[in-house]
Amino acid sequence: MNSAEKVHPPGNGGFWNDTGKTGITAWIFSTDHKRIGLLYFYSVLTFFLIAVVLGVLLRIELMAPGRTIMGPQTYNAVFTVHGVLMVFLFIIPGFQGSFGNLVMPIQIGARDVAFPRLNLFSWWLYMAGAAVIITSLFTGGGPPDTGWTFYVPFSERTGTNVSLAVFGVFIVGFSSIITGLNFVTTIHRLRAEGMTWGKLPLFVWSLYATAWVQILATPILGITLALIIAERFLGTGLFDPARGGDPLMYQHLFWIYSHPAVYIMILPGMGVISEIIPAFARKPIFGYKMIAFSSIAIAAAGSLVWGHHMFTSGMSDTAILVFSFLTFVVAIPSAIKVFNWVSTLYRGSISLEAPMLFALAFILLFSIGGLTGLILGAAATDIHVHDTQFVVGHFHYVIFGGAVFAFFGAMHYWLPKFYGRRYAEKPAVVAWVLMFVGFNITYFTMMVLGMKGMPRRYYDYLPEFAPLNLVSTIGSWILVSGLILMLVNLFRGLFKGEPIDRNPWGAATLEWTIPTPPPTENFEEEPVVTHGPYDFKKAGIT
Amino acid sequence: MSGGLHKDNAGAKLGMWLFLFTELLLFGGLFLLYAAYLARYPREFGAAGREMHLGFGTLNTVILITSSLLVAMAVTAIQRGARRMVLLLLGGTVLCAATFLFNKYLEWSAEIGNGIYPGSSRLTAGPPGESVFYSLYYLTVGLHGLHVLIGATLLTFVAVRVQRGTIHAGDYVLLENGALYWHLVDLIWIFIFPLYYLIL
Amino acid sequence: MTTGTSEQHIVSYGKLTAIWLALLALTALTVWVARHNVGIGHVWGSLAIAVIKGGLVIAFFMHMKYEGRLLRWLLFFALSVLAIFIGLTFFDVLYR
Numbered sequence: 019m020n021s022a023e024k025v026h027p028p029g030n031g032g033f034w035n036d037t038g039k040t041g042i043t044a045w046i047f048s049t050d051h052k053r054i055g056l057l058y059f060y061s062v063l064t065f066f067l068i069a070v071v072l073g074v075l076l077r078i079e080l081m082a083p084g085r086t087i088m089g090p091q092t093y094n095a096v097f098t099v100h101g102v103l104m105v106f107l108f109i110i111p112g113f114q115g116s117f118g119n120l121v122m123p124i125q126i127g128a129r130d131v132a133f134p135r136l137n138l139f140s141w142w143l144y145m146a147g148a149a150v151i152i153t154s155l156f157t158g159g160g161p162p163d164t165g166w167t168f169y170v171p172f173s174e175r176t177g178t179n180v181s182l183a184v185f186g187v188f189i190v191g192f193s194s195i196i197t198g199l200n201f202v203t204t205i206h207r208l209r210a211e212g213m214t215w216g217k218l219p220l221f222v223w224s225l226y227a228t229a230w231v232q233i234l235a236t237p238i239l240g241i242t243l244a245l246i247i248a249e250r251f252l253g254t255g256l257f258d259p260a261r262g263g264d265p266l267m268y269q270h271l272f273w274i275y276s277h278p279a280v281y282i283m284i285l286p287g288m289g290v291i292s293e294i295i296p297a298f299a300r301k302p303i304f305g306y307k308m309i310a311f312s313s314i315a316i317a318a319a320g321s322l323v324w325g326h327h328m329f330t331s332g333m334s335d336t337a338i339l340v341f342s343f344l345t346f347v348v349a350i351p352s353a354i355k356v357f358n359w360v361s362t363l364y365r366g367s368i369s370l371e372a373p374m375l376f377a378l379a380f381i382l383l384f385s386i387g388g389l390t391g392l393i394l395g396a397a398a399t400d401i402h403v404h405d406t407q408f409v410v411g412h413f414h415y416v417i418f419g420g421a422v423f424a425f426f427g428a429m430h431y432w433l434p435k436f437y438g439r440r441y442a443e444k445p446a447v448v449a450w451v452l453m454f455v456g457f458n459i460t461y462f463t464m465m466v467l468g469m470k471g472m473p474r475r476y477y478d479y480l481p482e483f484a485p486l487n488l489v490s491t492i493g494s495w496i497l498v499s500g501l502i503l504m505l506v507n508l509f510r511g512l513f514k515g516e517p518i519d520r521n522p523w524g525a526a527t528l529e530w531t532i533p534t535p536p537p538t539e540n541f542e543e544e545p546v547v548t549h550g551p552y553d554f555k556k557a558g559i560t
Numbered sequence: 561m562s563g564g565l566h567k568d569n570a571g572a573k574l575g576m577w578l579f580l581f582t583e584l585l586l587f588g589g590l591f592l593l594y595a596a597y598l599a600r601y602p603r604e605f606g607a608a609g610r611e612m613h614l615g616f617g618t619l620n621t622v623i624l625i626t627s628s629l630l631v632a633m634a635v636t637a638i639q640r641g642a643r644r645m646v647l648l649l650l651g652g653t654v655l656c657a658a659t660f661l662f663n664k665y666l667e668w669s670a671e672i673g674n675g676i677y678p679g680s681s682r683l684t685a686g687p688p689g690e691s692v693f694y695s696l697y698y699l700t701v702g703l704h705g706l707h708v709l710i711g712a713t714l715l716t717f718v719a720v721r722v723q724r725g726t727i728h729a730g731d732y733v734l735l736e737n738g739a740l741y742w743h744l745v746d747l748i749w750i751f752i753f754p755l756y757y758l759i760l
Numbered sequence: 761m762t763t764g765t766s767e768q769h770i771v772s773y774g775k776l777t778a779i780w781l782a783l784l785a786l787t788a789l790t791v792w793v794a795r796h797n798v799g800i801g802h803v804w805g806s807l808a809i810a811v812i813k814g815g816l817v818i819a820f821f822m823h824m825k826y827e828g829r830l831l832r833w834l835l836f837f838a839l840s841v842l843a844i845f846i847g848l849t850f851f852d853v854l855y856r
Binding site: 635 | 770771772773776777779780783784787790791794803806807809810813814817818820821822823830831834835838839841842845846849850853854
């Protein structure tokens, strides 16, 4: 560790002090990747918290059969908006926008991204899209009630404000494309001297793979959403069987994007885990090349499996066979990652601090999520659990237990670096325990309910499902209490906590070699990279 | 490799190409639908295709190819430092774009006059494949037309910068990227033309 | 830094005009084929001509012939992805 140096007061020093504009304009018109990263961070966090509240309301409604706190139409709207906010406004832009922006340029030894102004523009587009989506909730026929998938024919016929919501998602998608092409160009063009592809931190590798998915898959979502609008306003009838259209073609187009989008959500999370584990096991990552390669492999194979969402939709048997087989192929690179993380832990000198706890939770929860994904990916078993609570449980294991726990890990791992102060350890651990326990109670129960045949997105259910639903709802309260404790502790720490020096965790990537908080252009002089990102010996960390 | 404070032209071009990929995939979704529905309704697609105005289609193909040539020559001209020539060529390109859109307007007016547009009573009564063909035609060509409009605006903006001298022989990546965008518009039309006008 | 190496390549007016003439000829050919050669495989014939035309535009008008290997591979990759998307969908479309 570096010796203690002059510590700045919070929100002060480094890039916090770059002069020029003042007040809010210093943020919303800044092209500094760190400021844009924080803009994104607080924006996505806000939508995350709104969506959490909606999720809790859903669980309260399902606490007992029949009406509990809301009517069926409200319920449909709430689960739709919960999904839309979580997917399109939180987790898809979340990692790339916040931690990608904050950390990636520093990790490759650059002063900023390749197109700083485009970077700011992408945040503005994101906010514009978000504003349109929020507007759609309160205007026209009211909030959309189609589910976040906007399936036709219902999305064409419902009187709710689907068109505006879809248009908002379209704008957010454009923002995502811009971030993607900015990151690919940055990683190709702005690596510091000596930062070869083989020395790239694994978080950067994961962002690179993710950015490609953003570039190549998001346009398909764009055209799909544009088609919904055309169907609603022009009556093109492309998905209307009465006029020769085929609703299944909508599902194909939608999932060509939306399945790879799952990897936009999870891949950067895997990258975070690959950073945290070596730092807290104080051991070079096991199988660097395989982890880097598996990020690309997951992005590639994950783009070929969209059909597994359509096994019961009436797709051809040949297609079911092909997509089921390809789905199993994705399990291979995912498993490679898990094995390598576990091998890194083996005989490491493990320090169980908050970021590491989140990383360990990720490995377990993601593995459960991934393995239950195979139950859904196998055509035969899928027919039993398709469109049941099992799918909801599986999805939340992968995305909440996986991506979001990684996001929390990243918050504990990186935010102190940018604020210069850190959270208290003990409450962070307590919060982690609460969330871990609450999470499993909430979502494991859902999977059991799904196995027993409780469908998803249903307002009411048979009395025999009542006890487990009650358990799941109570689990959600434990989960949320942990979440509140975590956020209070984290933010109190960032503003009032103990100051930290350059490298509080003893990690070997570039961001820990510069002052805390990082200065405006990150590096006083351009760094020359001589050792790998997890080479603790050469980095002089013992 | 560098820190990113200077102008990185190769980086700007890479970024532009990545953007063009997203455009290809955007139209790709419509081509995917076209392929799937062609496989289902080959006869109806053929019949509908025969009714298209081949004259307009061919004329617009020639116009777009010519505009593509002009903008490619503009890049050559700026590399040689011939500013007046660049302005002339860009003007020609934008003129081609305007002619293209005018033709499109005449063509669509004729078709709409014949009762061919999404949701029209004629198409609703006709065979299902026909309605799908024309809906796809209007969406694809409409989206392409929008790109023609954006491209022409972009090239006008570039021409103003050339006029002002901020784009010159030493720094012309903006013109290059504008030209790349325009070629993409041409490229997509090259595929739209046979799929909608020449399918018999 | 000066401009990158690849963009120094100047394509002459003459060469560009030759490509333009080739494109016009191919357009005439594809229209002629469509009018006279009715039969199966006709869609593929038209598409093949379109691919050649597209290839000419990309290689010469868009300077891809003079770019580095990276851009060429990326273009190939992006087009392959589109082809795979369409191809996999046909496992459903053709066998339903």
